[in-house]
């Protein structure tokens with residue numbers, strides 16, 4: 001795998017020096033590559049991510065995996081009760097130019113290869129491979145929908161089930177068990193559906209949603 005170095009000054013030390021990152025966050029940037037690289041390396045903007053993947057599959061490394069890149073928003077994102085997700089995560093930005101449609105195969109292939117290499121180096125459970133939308137319901141909607149979560153999971157990257165099982169719990173407790181911040185329940189349901197039930201995105205705890213939630217809570221890993 002070839003990686004192009006494109007260092008950003010926008011990083012600092014992780015709060016948890018002893019604990020390796022155990023969350024992988026996938027984003028999209030709805031702009032051209034040159035604009036995104038400019039933004040992610042501009043000291044005035046104070047944002048960055050570890051990697052950027054262009055539409056042609058070129059991978060750029062902006063921040064070393066050892067360091068804390070600034071892609072989650074401080075104090076604004078939450079997963080499994082943790083905040084300061086920048087300290088616990090690695091971030092990948094996919095370039096998605098305005099007016100483009102879908103994710104090119106080259107880009108998803110590069111993401112697959114990069115994610116596999118990250119998973120070989122860090123103890124990231126499948127359930128902690130998430131989108132920005134999963135950790136910031138109602139605030140962020142990237143990666144732009146629809147995102148190929150199922151295809152990636154079939155390649156060993158992330159959690160997936162096609163099952164629907166009768167739900168014994170309510171939506172709130174299942175969403176919380178998976179990791180969602182439920183302070184805005186409808187936003188959390190929408191975020192869940194965008195990831196795990198893309199054929200039924202409506203923000204409602206309907207029968208299909210409850211049954212998919214139930215199926216997913218049965219296969220949660222560490």
Ligand SMILES: [Zn+2]
Nearest residue numbers: 027028132142
């Ligand atoms: Zn994002």
